[in-house]
Amino acid sequence: MPNETKTAATTTAKASKIHDPMLTLQRAVAYIVLFVLCFICLFFFYVLIVNATHNNFTIQQGFDPLPRGSFGVNFFNTTHDANVPILTGLRNSLIVSAACAALSVYFSALTAYAIYAYDFKLRKLAFTVILLIMTMPTQVSALGFLNLMDSMKLTNTLWPLILPSIAAPTVFFFMKQYMDSSLPRDIIDAARIDGSGEFHTFNTVILPILKPAMAVQAIFSFVGAWNNYFIPALIINDAKWKTVPILVAQLRSADFLKFDMGKVYMMITIAILPVMIVYLLLSKYIVRGVALGSVKG
Template sequence: MKHAKHSNGTAFKIVAYTVCILLTILSLMPFVIMLVNSTRSTYEIQQHAISLVPSTYLMSNLSVLLGKTFNPIRGFMNSMIISVGSTACTVYFSALTAYALVAYQWKGRKTFFTVIMCVMMIPAQVTSIGFYQFMYQIHMTNNFLALILPSIAAPATVFFMRQFMLSSLPLELLDSARIDGSGEFNTFNRIALPIMKPAMATQAIFCFVSSWNSLFLPTILLTDNSKYTMPIMVGLLRGDIYKTEHGAIYLGLTLTILPLFIVYFALSKYIIAGVALGGVKG
């Protein structure tokens, strides 16, 4: 019996590891193909779209890319300002909202949380026309603040932060701090935030990636070339109706995702902890 159980356990591990390896390969393949295609010519890509062998057209693609008014430094700076600003606003104010829902007992708390959940169900595209009209009326178009300040309201992040706090934030510790004379903002900043580091790091990754890859709102709000983000610049590379340089486009996409890898590897150690501790409390 023991030998049979041991054999079944070994077979299960082999199957599990095999599936994990296959999923890893499938996840990495698009990035590998993109990196390889950034070194290939348009003709090579059209003949064989998928290849794992790098070519010798990297510098040619770079010259074509820069020749199409593609300014990676300006695009990086614009995208970085928007992404960092919106991520900071989303993470901090969502944590503050979740703190108010968990640390205080007040009338209408459940109703307020229900409203937040209902707002989370509304697609952003539904409100985009009204949002643009409002930004136009207050002269906030071509302004990065129009893309940063709305990030303060992030229902999904509030939900995640609240679930994390319910399972990991000891209310007795907050009461002790109040007895010692600590103010509410001081208690939040010095006690609650350090405890919430895993959840904040996890949400920071998701918020940064979402803001960096955002194309719809920046396209309708930013019309000044000097304020274009990286996704907008890459989208404009396909504007040539006579010939599309696929190699240059792949190179532009490669440059666009580099900051995402940096942010992910810098904060990835918090993902497992954040997801595990942020589960729904039973």
């Protein structure tokens, strides 16, 4: 009898909470704010896609929210422009972004594992130095990096865009924090007792545990490499090795009299399409990885 009374009281309390006017108002305000934020985020994508269906004349007249019939023409003009080879740029950007994502995630996880699993004298100093590198802007070392690549005869190739991703302090820091919160040391000790080598332990035992964090950082590394303009603009002059951001800037800086806004919007649409696909396919890992990789407190 007391259990039934307690259950009835709990049910009554939940029902009263559901019909609480203040709680309903708070939820309504929260949903309105979320709707406005979602609209602001998605509206610009809608403008981009709609303008890709307009020709240059209609775009110059002002914003028209309705799609038009110039999508095919803009797509043909963009993909068949010999001066701005967008398909070649897509290929180069995909190669660079995929390679950067793979290298930065693997070697950053390997470095984080070394800091996490080994207790050596300069361990804290090594961790501090790596974090200090995060504070150094790319522009500070750009001139020296350009001179180094030029002396190594690597300019006008994709290698200078790929190899530096092996050293990614931001990815390292995230991996280290993830290991601190989600990787028991007992697993490493058990693998060593069983006779597993360090690289075998890392590749077969540690990497599967790090999969959510690696997926998140792979997304961020891919997007960062895809949107990178500064370093490719310094390194690459040959049209066959130019990436998408360089081609977009090149088309945008064309002669105003020959400037086609329809082609610009179409090129930007093509440029962001792979990034949107990556986010849609792997977005679930972002929330999962951030939640699991948070710092213990």
